[in-house]
Amino acid sequence: MIAPEVMNEWYPVAMAAQICAGQRRVTQLLGQPITVHVQDGVIVVTGQAGPLHVTEAFGHVWACPGTPAHPLFPIPEALETGRRLVDVGVVRVKCSPLRAVENFLDIAHFPFVHTDVLGAEPHTEVNRYEVQIREDSDEVWATKVTFYQPQAAKSAEGGIVTQYMYRVPAPTAAVLYKTCPARPDAWDVIGIFVQPLSEELCDVWPWMALYDDATPQAELIAFQQMIFLQDRSILENQIPRLLPLDPGMEIPTQADLTSIAYRRWLKKRGLTYGAQMVAA
Amino acid sequence: MTQRWTATGLSQDLPKAVAMAGHWQGHDLAVWRSASGRLQAWNDRCPHRGMRLSHGFVRGETLACIYHGWVYGADGGCKHIPAHPALTPPATIRVAAFACVEQDGVIWVAPAETVGAPVALRGLQPLRSISLTCDVVAVRLAEPALSGDDVLRGLVQIGGQACEVCLLVQHGASGLTLHALCAVGADRIAASRWLEDLRRRAERKGAA
Structure with missing residues (x-):
């Protein structure tokens, strides 16, 4: 049993460019199997119990296996020209x-x-x-x-x-x-x-x-x-x-x-x- | 009384100013020889951030951790912390030492309080160390002339001649390491080939 504090955080699971290029990443998060891929033009992360919360930022795909306690942290410099x-x-x-x-x-x-x-x-x-x-x-x-x-x-x-x-x-x-x-x-x-x-x-x-x-x-x-x-x-x-x-x-x-x-x-x-x- | 000394390597494989990994009954050790030749065996863990000291580097009579360069002197006490060059490290920063002796060309280790000496191996010369993925029973099955548990001894045929051999057994997580000695004057190349053949036969027995 993993603590909810851990489950409700965001974790990187893939490089967004690779997934968007059609790659399917079969991997693990917190000991559980997950799959990262594009479905109907959207990046989805699927675990054994169904889809995970997903966001894309700083070149990477982030997933939350629980209920997100907060949005993913910002890196303002990533937007600087x-x-x-x-x-x-x-x-x-x-x-x-x-x-x-x-x-x-x-x-x-x-x-x-x-x-x-x-x-x-x-x-x-x-x-x-x-x-x-x-x-x-x-x-x-x-x-x-x-x-x-x-x-x-x-x-x-x-x-x-x-x-x-x-x-x-x-x-x-x-x-x-x-x-x-x-x-x-x-x-x-x-x-x-x-x-x-x-x-x-x-x-x-x-x-x-x-x-x-x-x-x-x-x-x-x-x-x-x-x-x-x-x-x-x-x-x-x-x-x-x-x-x-x-x-x-x-x-x-x-x-x-x-x-x-x-x-x-x-x-x-x-x-x-x-x-x-x-x-x- | 159980033999508490365990062979963890051969002297010929640990030159001056070098550190290597050793083991005593599941304890990981850093075994190292100073520039002057002094041999020591310590707990294989830097107290700072847990890095294996067997990956460290020897300078003079000290062993330094490869992670942050913390320097440990002959007594296992921390002598220098490079991040704080002016600081005298507290005496409490210390690596636990094991007993370590060299005898008959073999490096033996035991807990610090161990008294007495390892078994004497007269008339034998160090040959080489070899790792096997089987247990001692399989080794004895493969070569019935060998007897013993922690020290396998016997008269075996090497290059058509009877030759006395001694295999010092070290148990590891994934099998055995044998530190082999053979009779003084024996053909070392033939004995080395015999040892490799023994490994093949023992691992086959072990897998059967």
């Missing part, structure tokens, strides 16, 4: 969907996992940043995050101190805003939309909204795929596979403030699919 929207595709990871999101919120691993790309020794220090759970939107936000990066983006030339903001608007989705190398006055926007196939298996759909007219699409996708494959080597080797929500199982530091807030937010809202509540 001049941005390139990039559907990166899918990376399957044998881990809890919550661990995949938490890793996306983490910067301290850059020098060790994304060596010489998103970070490099000796530039390992994580400066103090601010974290809050915004009451109006009920989202986790981390702001004033800075980190030295040798190659922050495909369009970056040489090392820069990159500024970041992180946002968790849904239990299995996160969005980051980072310094745009091509336009210092704007933010590049990168999201990961995580489809919980089960509590210990997920499909991760990265998505980007960038100011970058120069880099070929294939290179943008290859860059992001490389980053996520590096992350996968970590995510598939964390013990336990579920995300521990009880303090005591894992030891955080000041650099983990976003992760701490994310875990508290999940626990408070009862979004425990993919979480471990009692230390094993």
Whole structure:
């Protein structure tokens, strides 16, 4: 029995362009089989008990297996003119969907996992940043995050101190805003939309909204795929596979403030699919 | 008294400044050798975010986690957290250590409080480790000259000659790993072929 708080959320289940092109995606959501396809010109998601609530946004198809507690979160930047929207595709990871999101919120691993790309020794220090759970939107936000990066983006030339903001608007989705190398006055926007196939298996759909007219699409996708494959080597080797929500199982530091807030937010809202509540 | 020491690898397969995965009765271990050659076996989990330390990297006399670079010293205590270079990590951040010894070219592990030494294997030389998808019963069925449970020993025919062999059994989630030794002076290539043939025959017995 899955908690209604979990059932009433929105989850990504497919890339919209693929479904609209006629592809039929037979997949899973929260351990149950579902099918995503076009019927009479409309995208439908069908489960064992019938159709699910469906919406399309940010290049992806989203489904809610229960009764939606709220509309899907907005990403206003997706509508800004001049941005390139990039559907990166899918990376399957044998881990809890919550661990995949938490890793996306983490910067301290850059020098060790994304060596010489998103970070490099000796530039390992994580400066103090601010974290809050915004009451109006009920989202986790981390702001004033800075980190030295040798190659922050495909369009970056040489090392820069990159500024970041992180946002968790849904239990299995996160969005980051980072310094745009091509336009210092704007933010590049990168999201990961995580489809919980089960509590210990997920499909991760990265998505980007960038100011970058120069880099070929294939290179943008290859860059992001490389980053996520590096992350996968970590995510598939964390013990336990579920995300521990009880303090005591894992030891955080000041650099983990976003992760701490994310875990508290999940626990408070009862979004425990993919979480471990009692230390094993 | 049950033999508490378990063979988890051969010395020849763990060079200096390298970490590898090991096991003791269902416990995952990070077995690593420092730059000076010191061998250690730890719980295979970084206390920070649960990453396997066997994926980590050795620098000098320390093992670092590959996820966030947390550095652990010879006693299992955390020595350095790269995200906070000025911080002295609290003594409570510590990885649990197992007992680990090297004897007769074999790496043995046991719980920390274990006393006594592993079984001595005189007159034998390490050959190689091999994984099988069957149980010990199938191995004995395939080679009736072998006897024992955790340590299989016997005189078998290798290249037309009688040769003493010893197979140290390590149980894993999906089968067995055998750490094989053979008589000093034996033809190692022929013994290796015999071991591969034993695997084929044992897995066939196991599947039957």
